[in-house]
Amino acid sequence: MTDHAASRHDESDAGLGAIISERRRLIGLAYRLLGSLAEAEDAVQETYTRWYAMSRQRQDAIDSPGAWLTTVATRVCLDLLGSARVRRERYVGEWIPEPLPERTDWISGRPGTAATDPADPADRVTLDESVSMAFLVVLESMTPAQRVAFILHDVFGFSFAEIAVITGRTPAACRELASSARRRVRTSRPPEVPAAHQAGLVADFKRAWDAQDINALVGLLAPGATFTVDGGGVVAAALHPIEGGEGIARYLADLAVRASGGLMVLERTVNGRAGLVIEHEGVIVAVYAFDVADDRITRIWAVRNPDKLHPWTAG
Template identity: 50%
Template structure:
């Protein structure tokens, strides 16, 4: 017997939300797409009777996607030990993962975008797979702890502790400046770098500033973090001096203003800045072409 159309429509309409979940779990759109594909494969491998017994296809898909991502996170850690240089999450254009249903609510849109910001995504990378899955499923997607427990194979109390641990780690990061100030900071940073103004750039950097670049072993990038005001400022000015046609240009990242390292025809890198009220604390420079597909 043919499965009812309304169930198929409900299942297929979940795809964008599942990709958003997968990205928060895994850090790249390609991995998120793979996780979603496997999730749908498991749904369609169910018999029609099994699918009819699922009260909420959306909840079922979310639980299965979480389990798939948990498995993928375990293997990803092993792969990243062989990764050439630094591994960074993929930077995304503004609105790429925002559900269409929430686009009419600016406040909700801001909340969703902050949940995929570069600073948060970098912190998520430092969590254990179970912590990350527990935090994303419960704190971001609102899944009850009992259902998260089924997904990660632990007790609800253990899952609460995992999410709490992740929450503490995330909240320990210094607060970013208000959204209306970020653009000015980012533009001033770009102007100083573009003009070779070392003194101006130095004045904007936190003493413990760190620059991390991800080239994936495909293009040239710093293989280790560049640390300290002097080293970071000279690195940035040096890159632009070496490539006179390149400039730092503003663009809209999913969590706010960012920068493209580009000439008139092509984007060579996307830069996200970690900001506090008084300084730039982190520079995340994405050069890996496999993680720049949203900008091509």
């Protein structure tokens, strides 16, 4: 191989490596937008399919392949968000975002940026916070356009001019979308508590549940706490949220009794925060995520739909 040919080969390998290296970041972006790892992987796969469908000449003409991939992935997610609303209206029971186990490849920001904006640095959402279950649930209440503008700007640090190009809207419109989404976040949930504090409350909750100590469970739950279960119509689950600390405590105690001693509760990291994994006779059957405020557990999300547990059950 001549030096010239070797140089072109090296450049080709470097370019391919750069394209492939974007995959982790794109999945992180798509997961935050869609609330489903399976859908995020599909969206990113579609993005790469479109990239490789182009001729080499067209690929070489793109100044920033990373920006191109981000634009396409975001637009694919926007299309999916529109159809997802229809699917979720038909969903049996409550829909909860797909929980993720302890891993770091989905906590990934925009490369080469510090994700800071002098206009509103205090409003910036950290990457780990942006995958917490509480945060993802709030995102579900937003319109697709709000969600995209907010995630791209407040989480990944894109400018509104860049977001305008991606979404086909004006920078001013994108700024307003992100602003309205930010207000929704502020009014929907309290600030994040320290991770160690949540971990302590979840550990106490596990001990009380293991002991079937209803009084201890009630003491750990806020009076107005809610417990939401996602069975997807595939497994038995409460179709509506259970409200009130005492009602939740009795439901969980009854669940342990009905499991006939085959239930094991394990402390695990769920979406970057302390949570629980429930095993029945050695099989993972549920993943619990928590939100806390003022030294009490305020919300519990229990995902039982086996279609959403693949990241936990895959060997």
